[in-house]
Amino acid sequence: MRPRFLRGFWKLTWVETKVFTREPMGFVATLVMPLVVFIVLGRALGIGKRVPASGLDIPFNPAILAAVLIAISAVQSLVSIISIYREGGILKRLRATPLSPVTILGAHVVVKLLFTVISLTLLLLAGRRLFPGVMQVNVFSFTAAVLLSTLSILSLGFVIASVVPTARFAQPISGAVVYPMLALSGLFFPVDRLPRAFEAVAYLLPTTHAVALLQGVWAGSGWGAHWVNVAALLVLFAAYTALSTRVFRWE
C-alpha cells in the first residue's frame, strides 16, 4: 500500500506550482529581487572581494547575500500563502479531504524548493556572464547548500505562520523575524564580534549556519569542513518542525 501522504501529493504540488506562477507579485519577488540585488551589488562591490570602505577584514560576497535572499523570500512567500489559505478556509477545506496534513503543507515546501533551484540557476547563469572568472563555485554543492538552508529556514517559517493572526500581519511579522536574522547572520560582520548575548542568539538561527556553510562552499571547502553548520541546520529543522506541529493552526 502507498503511504497516505503520497495520495494526491504530486497533483497538489503541481496545482500549487501553477497557482503560484499565476500570482505575478510573488513570482517577481521570488525570481527577480535576489537577481537584481546580486547584479547591482556585484557590479558595485565585486564578487567575493573585500569591502575596502568597511575596514572589516571580511569578504562580503553579494552572491551569498543573494542566495540567502532567495531562501528568505521563499520563507516570506510561504508565511503569506499559509496565512491567506488559513484565513480563507482553504486549509480547512483541504483538511476535510482524504489529503494528509503532511501532504497539504509538504506540497508548499516542494514548490518553494523548486523555485529556489530555478532562482539560483538564474543567478549562477547571470553570474557566469556578468562576472567571468569569479564564479568558480561547485554548482551542485552550492545548490545543495542553498536547498538545505532554505529547508531549515522554511521550517522556521511554519512556526512564524502558526503565530501570524491574519494575512495582513504576514509580511510585517515575518519581516520582523527575518531581517534581524539576516543582520545577525554573519554576512555583514562576523558573528564572533557580536555582544555575547547576540552571539548566542545568532547560533540558534538557521541563517547564521546557512551563511557559514555557503561561504565555505563558495570558497571551495568541502561539506566535511562545515559539518557543524550542516548538523545545526538539520537539528534546527527538526526542532522547528517539531515545534510547528504543536503550534500550527489550521483555522
Next chain:
Amino acid sequence: MIPVIAVSNLGKRYGRTVAVDDVSLEVFEGEIFGLIGPNGAGKTTTMECVQGNRVPDKGKISVLGLDPQRDANELRQRIGVQHQEAHLQKRIKVWEAVDLWRSLYPKVVDTDALLARLGLEAKRNAWFMTLSGGQKQRLFIALALIHEPEVVFLDELTTGLDPQARRAIWGLVTGIRDRGTTVFLTTHLMEEAERLCDRVAIIEHGRLVEVGTPEELVRKHSPERTVVFTSDDANVGERMQGLGTVERAEGNGATYTIRGTGDDFVTEVINIIAREGIRVRGFRTEIPTLEDVFLKLTGHAIRD
C-alpha cells in the same frame, strides 16, 4: 428505522464560551435535515463535530455506524462537506480543483456530467476568484459530491447569495436528496428551511428547542389563521362576529380581517361567507411560517 446520524448529549466549549451545551438529534436516510438558528447558536460547531473535523467535549456521535473521531479516514470517504464562507486558491481553475479532488477518492462520479448538472461546464477554465458567489457555491457542491457520498453536509450554503442564485441552489439540493443522498444542512434563513427541509431542528444557545417537519412545527406552535377579504356589502363585520370559531372580525373600509385558530378555520370562514351570501371581491389567507414559530419559541426574530 436506523438513523444515518445519531448524536446524543453533544457538548463543546471554546475556553469559557459554551458553543454547544447539550444536543441530541437523529437524521434518517434520504431526508434533508436542517439545523436552524441565529449566528452563534452552535449550528456549525455541531455539524463539524458530526463530520469529525472538531473534537467534542462530551456526548456520543455515530455517522453511518462510524465514530467520527476514531474512524475519521473511512468517514471522509463516505461523506461530502461544504464549509461556511469557504474559499479555494484564488487562481486555481475549476477543472484543476475537480481533477485534484477526483484523485483523492477510489470511486468517483462522471465529473463532466456533474459539472453540467451544476451549470459549470462553461467555467471549466475559469480561476476560482473570477467565479460569482453562486458559481463558487456550486463548485463546492460539486467537490462535495464527487465521490458519491452517502451523506452531504452543507453549512450556510446560500448566505450572501442573491435570491435568484439562492433559488437555483435550492433546486440542486432537492436534486441531491432525490438521488438518494442524505443531506444535513444549517441555515439561518427560515424561508430556506421551510422550502428545503424535510425536518428541522431549531437550535439556540447550544440547545435544541424543537424538532419536527416545518408543517408540524407551524401547526403545533402557531395555529393562528387569518383570512382577509374585501366586500362592498353592508355590515359584513358584524355578520361575521361570533360565528363558528371566529375569534375576531375587524373591518377597515371594505377590507375585513377575520382571525381564528386551527386547520379548519379557513374552511369555516368560506362556509360562513357562502351561507351569508356575502359578495367577495378579493380573498386571501395568512398562514404562519417557520419564522413565526421561531419568534414564538425563542422570543426574538432571526436576523442575518
